[in-house]
Structures are given as C-alpha cells and as structure tokens.
Amino acid sequence: MIKQFCSERDWDQFHGPKELAIGLVTESSELLELFRFQSEAQIEGLLSQSESRTKVADELADIYFFLLRFADLNGFDLAASLESKMQKNREKYPVEKSKGKNQKYTEL
Ligand SMILES: [Mg+2]
Numbered sequence: 001m002i003k004q005f006c007s008e009r010d011w012d013q014f015h016g017p018k019e020l021a022i023g024l025v026t027e028s029s030e031l032l033e034l035f036r037f038q039s040e041a042q043i044e045g046l047l048s049q050s051e052s053r054t055k056v057a058d059e060l061a062d063i064y065f066f067l068l069r070f071a072d073l074n075g076f077d078l079a080a081s082l083e084s085k086m087q088k089n090r091e092k093y094p095v096e097k098s099k100g101k102n103q104k105y106t107e108l
Pocket of ligand 1: 027030058059062
C-alpha cells in the first residue's frame with residue numbers, strides 16, 4: 001500500500017534515509033504535541049474521545065508509515081530487528097533487576 005502510494009506520486013526520489021529519519025522524528029513530535037501541556041486527566045480524556053483518538057491514531061499511522069518506508073527502502077527486516085533488539089533488552093533488563101523499576105539499565 002505504501003509502495004504503491006509513493007510510486008504513484010513519484011516520491012521515491014524524496015525518500016533517502018536522512019529524509020525518512022527526519023520524517024519519523026517529525027511525526028513522532030506531532031504525536032508528542034498532542035500531549036503538550038496536558039495534565040494526566042486531560043490525556044486520559046484525550047484518549048477516550050473519538051475525535052482526539054483519531055488524531056492520535058493518525059500520528060501513529062504517520063510514524064508507522066515512515067518506519068516501514070525506511071525499513072523497506074533500506075533493506076531492514078523489522079520483525080527480525082525487533083526480535084534481536086528485544087533479546088538485547090532482555091539481557092540489559094533482567095527481570096530480577098528491573099521488575100517494577102524504570103531506571104535505565106546502567107542505573108540498575
Ligand atoms: Mg502527522
């Protein structure tokens with residue numbers, strides 16, 4: 001779907017790794033912006049109302065778009081990368097040291 005969308009618009013020429021990484025961060029910032037200056041209660045409300053949930057869903061989709069696009073055009077297998085990284089995370093954050101804690105692994 002993404003390939004077809006971009007191909008129809010001749011956008012491959014604009015999708016170098018740097019531009020896609022910028023797009024990923026930009027869209028992540030747009031997600032963050034939805035929560036800016038919001039209290040925990042306001043965020044709870046935002047996530048429970050249909051219209052604002054759609055805004056969040058749209059930003060998540062934008063992030064997903066850039067993530068998939070970057071991986072596809074640069075030969076990354078996201079499923080394999082996630083599996084590999086989660087194994088590294090398991091080693092960095094062993095359950096016995098990290099359960100119930102939110103410190104970085106270097107602080108455990
Ligand atoms: Mg967006």
